[in-house]
Amino acid sequence: MHDLVVTVNGRSRPMQGATAHTTALDWLRDSGLTGSKEGCAEGECGACAMLVATPGEQGGTEWTAVNACLVPVAALNGQEVVTAEGLGSPDALHPVQEKLAEAGGSQCGYCTPGFACSMAGEYYRADRVPSGEHAATDEHDEGCSVHDPEHGPNGFDLHALSGNLCRCTGYRPIRDAAYTLGTPADDDELAARRSRPAPTPVPTDFEADGGRFVRPANLDDTLRLIRDEPSAVLVAGSTDLGVEVNIRGRRAPLVVAIEQLDELRTLAIGDDVIEIGAALSLSEIERRLAGRIPLLAQLLPQFASRLIRNRGTIGGNLGTGSPIGDTPPALLALGARLVLASSDGEREVELADYFTGYRQTVRRPDELIRAIRIPLPLARITAFHKIAKRRFDDISSVALGFALDVEDGIVTSARIGLGGVAATPLRATATEAALTGKPWNVATVRAASSVLRGEGTPMSDHRASSEYRSLMLGNALLKLYSQTVIESKEVSA
Numbered sequence: 001m002h003d004l005v006v007t008v009n010g011r012s013r014p015m016q017g018a019t020a021h022t023t024a025l026d027w028l029r030d031s032g033l034t035g036s037k038e039g040c041a042e043g044e045c046g047a048c049a050m051l052v053a054t055p056g057e058q059g060g061t062e063w064t065a066v067n068a069c070l071v072p073v074a075a076l077n078g079q080e081v082v083t084a085e086g087l088g089s090p091d092a093l094h095p096v097q098e099k100l101a102e103a104g105g106s107q108c109g110y111c112t113p114g115f116a117c118s119m120a121g122e123y124y125r126a127d128r129v130p131s132g133e134h135a136a137t138d139e140h141d142e143g144c145s146v147h148d149p150e151h152g153p154n155g156f157d158l159h160a161l162s163g164n165l166c167r168c169t170g171y172r173p174i175r176d177a178a179y180t181l182g183t184p185a186d187d188d189e190l191a192a193r194r195s196r197p198a199p200t201p202v203p204t205d206f207e208a209d210g211g212r213f214v215r216p217a218n219l220d221d222t223l224r225l226i227r228d229e230p231s232a233v234l235v236a237g238s239t240d241l242g243v244e245v246n247i248r249g250r251r252a253p254l255v256v257a258i259e260q261l262d263e264l265r266t267l268a269i270g271d272d273v274i275e276i277g278a279a280l281s282l283s284e285i286e287r288r289l290a291g292r293i294p295l296l297a298q299l300l301p302q303f304a305s306r307l308i309r310n311r312g313t314i315g316g317n318l319g320t321g322s323p324i325g326d327t328p329p330a331l332l333a334l335g336a337r338l339v340l341a342s343s344d345g346e347r348e349v350e351l352a353d354y355f356t357g358y359r360q361t362v363r364r365p366d367e368l369i370r371a372i373r374i375p376l377p378l379a380r381i382t383a384f385h386k387i388a389k390r391r392f393d394d395i396s397s398v399a400l401g402f403a404l405d406v407e408d409g410i411v412t413s414a415r416i417g418l419g420g421v422a423a424t425p426l427r428a429t430a431t432e433a434a435l436t437g438k439p440w441n442v443a444t445v446r447a448a449s450s451v452l453r454g455e456g457t458p459m460s461d462h463r464a465s466s467e468y469r470s471l472m473l474g475n476a477l478l479k480l481y482s483q484t485v486i487e488s489k490e491v492s493a
């Protein structure tokens, strides 16, 4: 027996029957809250979406939509959650439910609670600005999200629904519902909740059914624990580990939660380095950097779905050691370094030296990634190319990060990161050499693209053939070049 509790829809509930590996979705449904549905149990469909109260900027709270099927319920100890049942009832529908009904945005209804939660997350987004109330100065027009065609006139960002699938209604009525949402009424309790601080992390240590779940109070306790228990598995957003638990039946004897550690949640912009805390979610990084690193600003919207980005962390993406993670190619191009922390202190490792083999890294079991450091100044020409079967919410077949400097028509520095073409993410060093010191023109780029085509050792799998992967590498450099030519013509016009 343990004393874990979570506030669901305003009511405190003991987490009866939970083990270290029970997902929030299973626990909610077993508790009778069957609004959240299971479609896939691997973060792909959004039928399970729920809202979690997370720390907002300026000390308030945000309602963040996440996949309940991936989050261990124990990670919610002391936290607040809202499910579709908590949004409204048949007698008193929530505005998102009302609009979905009016627009005909629900047929079988299986996906609807998940859509309602994702929509509510966007409905309560503090910086959602209706375009009518938006000062459309020239300065604002340039790259401003409010003018994005995927934003409604009410400022609703359709990408908020990128992690929700509907099998039978079709998306137009759902979009129509989203675009007619107004702003929360004065007596809206969830809106009012945003002005108070989010629940603080609650140190947790419980064991059930042979599995132990620990949320240490601080970084020092975490580092001592992973030093003393080499079999401990770290969990941050659980968007990767959760899939292993659900689909591959992974049951680690000790899970150590780190996503709420303050020491891993800072973002500092200095004169010669930007340091990003490993436990910041991808959505938080997107929002807090606000375009300061254009390469990441280009990458982040292409990373999974909003539901996954709301929970998945940058440290988790590097912690997997995966050769097809999206951040490594971009971070390699940015010349990033990792800060690895252990109870002996910290060490800094070049990301290029971090990966040693398929899902193998130099990180020792007693270490965790505390932060990612990106040196300044940034290269002037940067781009992220993700080649995947779908535009959004898909794993890359091939990904490339480019960071180049061109002065007086000559390439003065080139860093290219690759993913999906070898057992590890890697730098395209031969291509970098083929570019550096050469004129930035079509002849150089053609020659360098044929070198790029030969980088790595791409293999064929269900995502892409090795030939396709090689071809895409070379094409990406040609595409980058043509984009820079178009942009320079636009500037001189």
Ligand SMILES: Cc1cc2nc3c(=O)[nH]c(=O)nc-3n(C[C@H](O)[C@H](O)[C@H](O)COP(=O)(O)OP(=O)(O)OC[C@H]3O[C@@H](n4cnc5c(N)ncnc54)[C@H](O)[C@@H]3O)c2cc1C
Binding pocket: 042, 043, 044, 233, 234, 235, 236, 237, 238, 239, 240, 241, 242, 243, 258, 278, 279, 302, 303, 304, 305, 308, 311, 312, 313, 314, 315, 316, 317, 318, 319, 320, 324, 325, 326, 327, 367, 368, 369, 370, 393, 394, 395, 396
């Ligand atoms: C539907 C879906 C779509 C996805 N799409 C993409 C995509 O487009 N691109 C992409 O790159 N990935 C994608 N992913 C994978 C996943 O979301 C990312 O890898 C994410 O960044 C993992 O972060 P997390 O915090 O959830 O990691 P977790 O699942 O918590 O952890 C993952 C691994 O990293 C370790 N770890 C976590 N934090 C640290 C740390 N600070 N130090 C050391 N080790 C750590 C854990 O022990 C674990 O082994 C997708 C996943 C799903 C389910």
Ligand code: FES
Binding pocket: 037, 038, 039, 040, 041, 042, 043, 044, 045, 046, 047, 048, 049, 067, 068, 069, 070
């Ligand atoms: S059940 Fe499909 S995303 Fe959770």
Ligand code: FES
Binding pocket: 105, 106, 107, 108, 109, 110, 111, 112, 165, 166, 167, 168, 169
């Ligand atoms: S209404 Fe049936 S799946 Fe969306």
